[in-house]
Amino acid sequence: MIKNLAFFILLLLFSSFSLLAQRKQLSYHDSLGRTVQTREQSYYYRVITPDEQYPNLRKYKEYYTKGDRLKLVTRLTNGSMTSSKIGECLTYYANGQLQEKQHYNDKNQLIDSAYAYYPNGQLYTLSLHKFVSSDQRVAPRLLMEGNESSRQRIVEYILVKDSLGEVVVKNGTGDFPVFDLANLVLLEQGPLLNHKKNGEWNGKSGKRTFKEIWQNDKLISGVIKDSLGVATNYNEDTYAVPPEYPGGTSALRRVVANNYRYPRAAIDAGVSGTVQIEFIVEKDGSMSSFKVSKDLGYDTGEAAIEAIKKAKRKWSPGIQRGLPVRVSYALPIQLNLSS
Template identity: 30%
Template sequence: MRNFVLIILGLVLTFNVVAQDKSTKSDVFVIVDDMPEYPGGQEALRNDIASLVKYPLQAKENGIQGKVYVTFVVNKEGDIEGAKIARGVDPSLDKEALRVMNELNKTWKPGKQDGSPVKVSYTVPIKFALDGDEKKESNMKSGEGADAVFFIVEDMPEFPGGDEALRKYIANALSYPEIAQEKKIQGKVYVSFVVEKDGSVGDAKIARGVDPSLDKEALRVVKNLPTWKPGKQRGEPVRVSYTVPINFALN
């Protein structure tokens, strides 16, 4: 039986960016002045998730792999509520990812808007990857040589100004397509891209779309992102894959 490697991907980009308002009708914010923080930071969140996950036996036997997106709300008290699958792979993997998120028993530092605690939506992508006889690092990238694309590296890429600056850039750059507004089309678009060795954004594509007009706008914004601080593995710049969920919501 094969072993497995669990890769927690892109936790620095697990926010949802809303195209118009900062909050929804249910008062769950998707972007706030002070985003929620997990105790110990993102590294601690990755480690805690990895320590709780148990690769489902059925999925291992059937060679099922993939990335599960779990969305939840960090409430005003810092607790997780309403966890659900935003994008699944297989019932067994989806169930396990959901179980893990519901069993995280640490209280977050709640998000704040205008100085007051508020509910904030969060999305975490978790990749389940089986490991054969190859080295662990080979499961953390695709391709070989100079063109290899890593999913997680020792020093992850950084947007200039950090996560908050990236959130604001995307929110300010988005323009809700008129045709989508007229037809009342809403939804979350997942855009994947590669932060190249020189920090530029390349190979942007729709990982999960909603509507051609929304997909096109999300892709336009991501393709025009400014230069990042590139990711590094063993001290050398490498190509790193990222996925950004962008939520288009009408009033």
């Protein structure tokens, strides 16, 4: 009897550990974030586990493979979707120094105070993220964020320092060097006045260089040149234009609705809810790189991809600084067996 009881307890413990292992997600990624198969191929790895403190959320951590140092820590509202961050988010350099400290609301939008640091630990920026209603003027540089709500995000830079600790912007006024901290690259630089771009800004976009004239956060003119010196002029209207499907998103949704084939397994299971498909709108307006970012299982995500692929008409491509660019797009699709 005692022997059988001991065996039963061991079986329960084994089952508990197996369940925990099943709920833990581990994946390996290269420096561009692409999934790779082994640790040896990876630049960092990702660990997603249940959150005992907040049962509706997931703990999300990334580690640099070399040295197993923490790269990012936050919480997610939606399984493994990295675009569903909520609460505090901390990112770190490979040397262990804190890179950024941010806060997200339940819509994965930056809110409140945010801090960014140089690799030497020196403060880079202290910024404040907040929202304004859509009837207030928002700088064109914010439009590419794809925020379709009636409120749009603005950023106020309270303090900006150079890597030696010298203050270069205070209360939104000064000469602002905009860095890509992940790659330690200077993207652009120019004057701010009361948190708004004002004057001549210069920068790089890939292998191109650009010069822009701003006045009170309004782009007056811009010119971008490639490595051969070929110039493209642009203005406020062609600075940042999101891609658009012919007839708009509603037309794309109609194509999906007309072509979606509910998987038999999903029908039998009575599955309803939202799946989300992410894809790239290419420079020529075609779609590529489809993936399921939110799934309901039972092949519902794969069926959604097949339905989107039935949309044969090309998009008007996204435009940035007068040139067509590749743009990532996410389309939520509502599935309802009762409709």
